[in-house]
Amino acid sequence: MDQEVNNQIKKEIDSNDICLFMKGTPDAPQCGFSMAVSNMLKILEVEFKGINVLENQNLREGIKKFSDWPTIPQLYVKGEFVGGCDIIKEMFESKDLQKLLDSKSINYKK
Template identity: 75%
Template sequence: MDDQTKNLIQNHIDNNEVCLFMKGTPDAPQCGFSMAVSNMLKILEVNFKGVNVLEDQSLREGIKVYSDWPTIPQLYVKNEFIGGCDIVKEMYESGELKKVFDDKGINYKK
C-alpha cells in the first residue's frame, strides 16, 4: 500500500470517532454486509462516518492491508479496529457493542 492511501485511511480513522469502511454509503449501501453494519449503527443513533471503498480501488485494497482483515465492511471506534459484519452483529446482539461505546465515550441511543 502506498503512503497516500495509508495516510488517507489513517486520517479517516483519526478524524472520526466512529468510522465504517463500507461498500457504498450509509444512505445507499451497495452490499448487504455493509448495509447490516450501517443499520445497526443507525438503530443505535451513533454518529458515524461511512467511507465508500468502491470509489477508490487503492483504498478498497489498502484497508484490508491496514487492518490485516480480508473483508469489508470494517468498523473502527476511536482508532480501534472492532471487526467486520459478523463480529459487529454478534457484539450488537450481545450488548457488547454498547459497552464499547460506553467505554470510549461514544453517544448512542440507550
C-alpha cells in the first residue's frame, strides 16, 4: 500500500473518535450498506467523520489493506476497527455498539 494513503488513513482514524470509511457521504450515501451504518450512527446521535472512498481509488483499496477487511463501509471507534455493515448492524441491534461507545466514553443518545 502507498505510504501516503496509509498515513492519510491513520491520520483520519487518530483525529476522529468515530470514523466511517464509506461510499458517499453521511448526507448522500452511495450504497445501501454505507447508508445503513451511517443511519445507525445518526439514530444514536453520535458525531462521526464520514470519509468518501469513492473520491480516491487509492484510498478505497488502501482502507481494505489497512484493516485487512474486504468490504466498505468500515467503522473505527477511538482508533479501533469495529467492522463492516453486518457486524455494526448486529452490534446495534444487540446494544453491543452502545456498550462499546460507553466503554470508550463517547456520548450518544440513550
